[in-house]
Amino acid sequence: MNNAKFTLNSALIILIIAAALIFFVMITLFDLANFLPMNLYYRVGDTDLGVRYSSLEGNGLFKGPEKTCKKVLEGNFGYEWGLVLDGNSIYTNEYETTSFQMVLCSVVRIDAETYEKEVLFRDTILRGRCASGEIVCVKDAVMDANFPKTNSLFKLYSIAKPRIDPAGGAATVIFLDPATGEIVWEVKETSALNDKQFKAFYLDKTLEEVKK
C-alpha cells in the first residue's frame, strides 16, 4: 500500500461508487416524497369514466361511480389542460417522469369502449379545443415546469429529438380533427406564449380565423 498511487482512474472509481450511493438515497427519497396521500377524481364528460389520481389504487382511467370505480387503464393522464371527449374517443395528455422527476408529455387517444390507448404524438401537450372544435396541441415542446431555458438535461434530450428547440422557445401548434386524430393545420410558433395569450391566439378562435 505504501507504493499505491492515487490515479485518475481510482478517482473515477470512487466517484462512481459515491454517485451510486447518492442516487440510491436521493431517488428513494423522491419515491417516498411522491407517496403523499392523494385522491382526486375528474369525470370525463357525461360518461361513467373518470381520470383519477390515487395514492392507494394508482393513477389512471376509472369506470363507475366515484366512490366505487374500478381502474380500466393505468397511466398518468391529464385533465387540467384539456381532456377532449369526441364520440368514443378520449384525447388527453399522458405524463411520464424521468428519474429526476422531469415530466414528459405525450398526447394519447383512448377508446372509451375498449380502453385501448394509442400514442398520437410524443413531446406534445394537448391544450384544449378551439372555437370550431378542432383539438389544439403544442408539438415538439416540453413543459415549462422542466425549465427548458436553463435545464441542461433538456438540451441533452433535444439532441435525440431534433425537432425540439433546445432553447425551449419555438414549437409547432397543431390542430387535430377530433374524428380521426389527423393534423389538419399547423402553425410554427417562435415565441413562448403564456396561457392567456395562447387562449386568445388559438383556443378562442375558429380554425378559419387562425388561418387568416
Next chain:
Amino acid sequence: MRYGKYLTKRLSCADIYVRIFQVLSMLASLYLIIAPGEMSILTKRGLFPYLFDLGMENLPKWLEYGVAQVYVLSKSEVAVCFILLGFALAFGLAAGALLHGKRCAAKTTRIVLAALIAADLAVRLLPLDINKAFGPAASIPAFVIRAVCLALILADLIYEAIRKKQNAAE
C-alpha cells in the same frame, strides 16, 4: 517539483489528452450528482450546468448522440451519469494499457485517436442540429480543447518519428 518531473517523464501528450477527457467527464457528472439534492441547479445557469455542457460537448459526437438516445429511451439521468463515468474509466484504462504497452500498439493507438478526433472536429463544423444543442458557449471551447488534444497527439507522433530517425542515424 518531483511530481512535475514524474509527470513529464511518465506522461506523453496522448496521456494528457486521456486525462483531459476524464477530468471533463468527471466535472460534467457533478451536475447530475448534485441535481437530485439541489433541484434549483436546474432552474438557473451557473458553473455546474456550464461544466455539464462543456463535458458533454467534449465527448465525441457519436457518443454524445448515443448518450442522448439512451436518455430518451430510458428516461433516466442516472444512466446518463454512469455512461459518462463508465466510458471515461474504460477509456482511461484501455488507452493507458495500449499507450504504455508495445511500441507498435502505442503508435497505432495514437494514429487511431488522432484520426477519430480529426473526424470529430470535421463533424463539428457541419451545420447539424447536434452541434447546436448546447450553444456556442460550450461548443466553441470544446472545439478548441479537442483541437489542442489533436495537436498533442500529433506532437507525440512527430516526436516518436524524430526519435526513431535519430536512433537509426546513430
